[in-house]
Amino acid sequence: MIRVGVIFGGESVEHEVSIISAVQAMNKMDSEKYEVVPIYINKEGEWYTGEFLKEIETFQDMHLLKKYAKNVVLYKRHGSYILQSKGFFRSTVKEIDIAFPIVHGTNVEDGGLQGYLKTIGIPFVGCDVCPAAIGQDKIFQKQIWNSEKLPIPEYTWFFDSEYEENPEEIIKKVEKIKYPVIVKPATLGSSVGINVVHKRNELVEAIEDAIQYDNKILVEEVIENLVEVNVSVVGNHDSQDTSVIEQVLTGNDLLTYDDKYIGGIKKSSASKGMLSASRKIPADIGDKLTNEVKDIAVKAFKALNLSGDVRIDFLIDSKKKKIYINEVNTIPGSLAFYLWEPVGKDYTELLDELINVAIKDYKKRMNKTHSFETNILSGYNGTLKGLKGTKGIKGTKMIK
Ligand SMILES: Nc1ncnc2c1ncn2[C@@H]1O[C@H](COP(=O)(O)OP(=O)(O)O)[C@@H](O)[C@H]1O
Ligand SMILES: [Mg+2]
The missing domain is CATH 3.30.1490.20 (ATP-grasp fold, A domain)
Structure with a gap:
């Protein structure tokens, strides 16, 4: 049994959406293979665990949640990843083998959480730190896609x-x-x-x-004559798979050039897809554009070195039949599972695949050299002279 710590919540404006996404996912994980350990980060940045965090009702009363859930820290001890209770009587509440971040937005999805997980060394599902950070920055994304000659506004x-x-x-x-x-x-x-x-x-x-x-x-x-479509890509740099394409129907009237819409996008819910009032699956854009969107999505995914399950959003000028990449969501709402069901992959299978990809990537990373046996500080004599260039000394034995 693999113990999967599903981490969700966090100090983000998309806190609530993350709770919904995580609760859905936790209830769909294969209970024969995985023991799900919920790890909820509240808006103050405190971490909690407890079986009843798998239920959506729990989050209706934060007061009760704080009272009954265990306030914990996640850290590494003797090679194990421990959720330890805080306070006077510290004890190991749970151990986990792999982390599964289901968080949305700044402070968490943006590499913040991934950075912590990477620092303590636990394998985790989804993007590595740098792709996660770029995935949250609409400018960095564009700069990279632009340099790869991918179409952007x-x-x-x-x-x-x-x-x-x-x-x-x-x-x-x-x-x-x-x-x-x-x-x-x-x-x-x-x-x-x-x-x-x-x-x-x-x-x-x-x-x-x-x-x-x-x-x-x-x-x-x-982009005028706007049609908005999204597609999910699952995989890593080695192999990628694309889902069915969804068309976001609320997008159209957001951008009519009527003054009443100035600022009106603020309340739109197009961002996480799952919240959109209406969508069409599959998108009504014809075979040619469908194939083109999928092809660009895979290239965009690889260009940012993404992994896991992402959603890439597009803007199409329907008159000119021109496609532009809008943005990527590295942890999309509901993990975009509804885009995989129509292609024959149910949510349980999707989650299974994501955990497998993460374990494979982790093993591969472990096989790369990332530290040296020599302790350069053992010879440190109080001056920094000569330390430069010791990074990557030749001839030192590598630890794998
Ligand atoms: N260049 C653009 N041309 C036309 N509409 C756009 C453009 N960029 C964004 N939009 C509209 O604004 C919405 C929100 O913009 P987006 O960049 O996706 O931000 P968010 O991160 O909030 O989802 C999009 O879903 C789309 O309806
Ligand atoms: Mg968006």
């Missing part, structure tokens, strides 16, 4: 401080893209701080809104 970006110091220059830079444009904070999800603008005074307003949320601001051309 025309864009520019700047720091909040650059705007504050010299707004005219930034406006000049932005206006090289034709109006309407869309202004976004680089790292937030759920359409917070995102606005479509048609002229300069709206642009100023939108930038001032976006800089409340982030220090990096992205501005893109608005």
Whole structure:
């Protein structure tokens, strides 16, 4: 029996969505193979475990949850990964073999949680630290996809401080893209701080809104005749599989050029897919575009060195039949399981596959050299001279 610690919640605006995603997944894991250990991080960043964290009702009363769940820390002891209770009487509450992060948004999905897991050395499902971080930053993604010649909307970006110091220059830079444009904070999800603008005074307003949320601001051309589609990709750098494509139907009226929609995207729920009011599966875009979307999705996945189960979102200009990558969700809502069922992979199988990929990747990583037996500090004599260049000394015996 493999003990899987499903980690969810966290200090993110998508906290509640993560609880729903995690509870769904925990109840679908193959109980013959896996012992599911729920690990809930509350909004204050405290970690809890307890069987009843598998039930959605538990989260309706945080007071009771705190009273009955065990407040724990996850750490490594003698090669095991331990959930230890905090407080005066410390005890081992559970041990886990692998972590399964089902978290959404900043502070957790963005490499924060993955960094902790990697530091203590536990295998975990999904993206490694760097791809997770890039997956949360709409600007980094675009820079990489652009350099791989993958199709993205025309864009520019700047720091909040650059705007504050010299707004005219930034406006000049932005206006090289034709109006309407869309202004976004680089790292937030759920359409917070995102606005479509048609002229300069709206642009100023939108930038001032976006800089409340982030220090990096992205501005893109608005794709017209918009059809929004999403596809899930599962795998790692070696092999990838694509799901059926969904069409997000709420997307269409968000961007009509009527003034009443300025700022109206804020409340849209397109981001996590699962929350969208309506969607069409499979997307009604014809075979040619379907194949093209899948092909670009795989290339986009590889370019960012993603792994696990991600959802890649696209914008299509339906008149020009032109496809643009919009963004990636490295841990999509509901793990996008509903996009796999129509291709014959049920949720239980999908979860099984994700855990297998993670174990395989972990073993592979363990076989790469990452430390040296020589302790360079044993000869340290109080000066730093000569330490440079000891990284990667030739001839030292490697530990695997
Ligand atoms: N370049 C664009 N052209 C047209 N519509 C866009 C563009 N970028 C985003 N949108 C619309 O805004 C929504 C939210 O933007 P997105 O970048 O996906 O942010 P979030 O992380 O909040 O999901 C999209 O689902 C889409 O409806
Ligand atoms: Mg989105």
